[in-house]
Amino acid sequence: MVRSMQTILSGWGNFPKQTGHVYRPEKYKELQEILRLRNQSNFISRGAGRSYGDNALNEENGVILHTRLNRFLSFDKQTHVLECEAGVTFGEIIECFLPHGYLPPVTPGTKYVTIGGAISNDVHGKNHHKDGSFSNHILDFKLLVASGEFLTCSREENQELFWATVGGIGLTGIILSARIKLMRVESAFIEVDYKKASNLDETIVLLSETAGEYQYSVAWIDCLSRDRSMGRSVLMLGNHVMQNELDGKVEPFSSKRKRNVNIPFHFPSFGLNPYSMKGFNSLYYHRFKDGFREVADYDSFFYPLDRLLNWNRLYGKAGFIQYQVVFPMETASKGLAVLLQKLTQAGVASFLAVLKTLGEKSGGLLSFPREGYTLALDIPLKGGTETLGFIRNLDQVVFTHGGVLYLAKDSIISPDLFAHMYPDLPKFREIKDKIDPCCLFSSSMARRLKIVGNLE
Structure with a gap:
């Protein structure tokens, strides 16, 4: 018999924190047994806990860890x-x-x-x-x-x-x-071109103009810059390096393993503030020369934050919300400008703010990616209810400009706004009701957003 352990869990943003009854099966038969016995009202799967909000939480119900189902x-x-x-x-x-x-x-x-x-x-x-x-x-x-x-x-x-x-x-x-x-x-390396944009409009133009030239494209945005410099950015544009493009002395898959740095404790809430972040952003923006090119290993290019183990602790015990939105092409410039204006006016510091171009939407009924521009930023929750109110105001800006919020990052959006942003929700509910009529699979997010019908 697979037993559960009552455990306090959170997403990567450390908000919210909830108690769940955690199971850690090793075999499929054990999974079947957990569902058959139904010692909890419902269950949700949980992988590595890297979703930011509450979609892998299930307050006072079952949480099934997959850490031993990894073959x-x-x-x-x-x-x-x-x-x-x-x-x-x-x-x-x-x-x-x-x-x-x-x-x-x-x-x-x-x-x-x-x-x-x-x-x-x-x-x-x-x-x-x-x-x-x-x-x-x-x-x-x-x-x-x-x-x-x-x-x-x-x-x-x-x-x-x-x-x-x-x-x-x-x-x-x-x-x-x-x-x-x-x-x-052909190798473990990416050739990266750095281009600098002096404001948001220039950033969007550069992302659009370079989309066909590079397989990988992302812009780091200074979300605290103001006026004519609002939205200034550094674009990082990359393509895979072929073996014949490497120095003959470099082994194609010899990427050196860098030493990770562990963040051992939650930083004090005053550590990240508009003043420290403004200084960091200025240094980062001026660090790169426009047109600079380098060959980077895959780890540095794709996963720069992974070297900081437990980097979420930088935001303190109160945690943070990683806020990610996609605006359609036709409203992106205006929608992003309004969001950035609100951030700078409120002095909200984001350690990381990135802008990317998205292509066509997949067929996933509740999938987030769709054609447009997506902005992701970190919002510390040290302001408590005041900060949550500020984020809800951002939600209204997103809705007004036809944007959509990412469920992997969300923890506070209202059910009504969610339903407007995801018009395929009725179809999803129809399939859900057919395959799971007793709602065996649920989560804190599913109940908060009323995805699972009339449950409170």
């Missing part, structure tokens, strides 16, 4: 297709397969994300404008549903359930394993 199952060298369990992380795939010339085709900003979490949130990366979101590269996955059945879901088989599960934040069942087509690469 590689097969790999086909001819097709480059990897089959692995949902608890496998991007970091584990990279460690095993990069020396042989393979990388995940899409990766978020941290490698400490599980495959199950990547599917449930339909994650995207710096190459969405070229290669789409993670779901574009999934062949199929196996899902344990409320009835106890194991279903294979793909674009051809159980198609509706496939697109409800992609981006469906774990509410259709438990993802057991997936088959993913890996990307062939």
